[in-house]
Amino acid sequence: MSKNDSPVEVDALHAVAEDLRVVIGKLRRRLREESHVGDFTPSQTQVLGLLEREGPATVTALARAHGVRPQSMGETLSVLKAAGLVSGTPDPTDGRQTVLSLTPAFRKKIKASRAARQDWLFRTMQTRFSATEQQQLAKGIALLKRLVDS
Structure with a gap:
């Protein structure tokens, strides 16, 4: 947080934490659907x-x-x-x-599964988000990486 940032109200931050948990759960389920691994x-x-x-x-x-x-x-x-x-x-x-x-066959299946999930993410981001939203998403990912690494 920089000097000019004011803290978010505690209740609002709790709501953000809950929303993030729910959204990540839905994203995981959706990616699992796209994976076709079994x-x-x-x-x-x-x-x-x-x-x-x-x-x-x-x-x-x-x-x-x-x-x-x-x-x-x-x-x-x-x-x-x-x-x-x-x-x-x-x-x-x-x-x-x-x-x-x-097994080598399962490693191949994992690779194909990752490619399918990444392709779904790419296509969805490309078709549903504007260039500005794509940039916002990239910044959000940087924040999520910091969250995970804390």
Whole structure:
């Protein structure tokens, strides 16, 4: 906030926080609709996201990351394996463990899903917003990045 900025009334800021939460939820749902990846449970989505971001992992490491028992994680992974989304190879340092990773076919599907969501956002912003609104949106994104990084 600069010296010339006056603080927003507390009630108004609460309303902005609520509106932001609701809008982000709706945007997430809309992007999920545009993704065409499939229906996954929250646990499955978390595991797939972790494997994509962090790379291959064991059942134990995934269970620890999600705060669940390895047996529970095993159940989640068995569904993902059966669907052809995750595959496993023996751990080179501990033959009792399996290192799990996303299948190449699912990585390709993730890439296509991201492209579909980005294309929807681009087309929607291009057709529904004026040039001035597009610039305002870009500034708003910079503010959202600061919010997320706080």
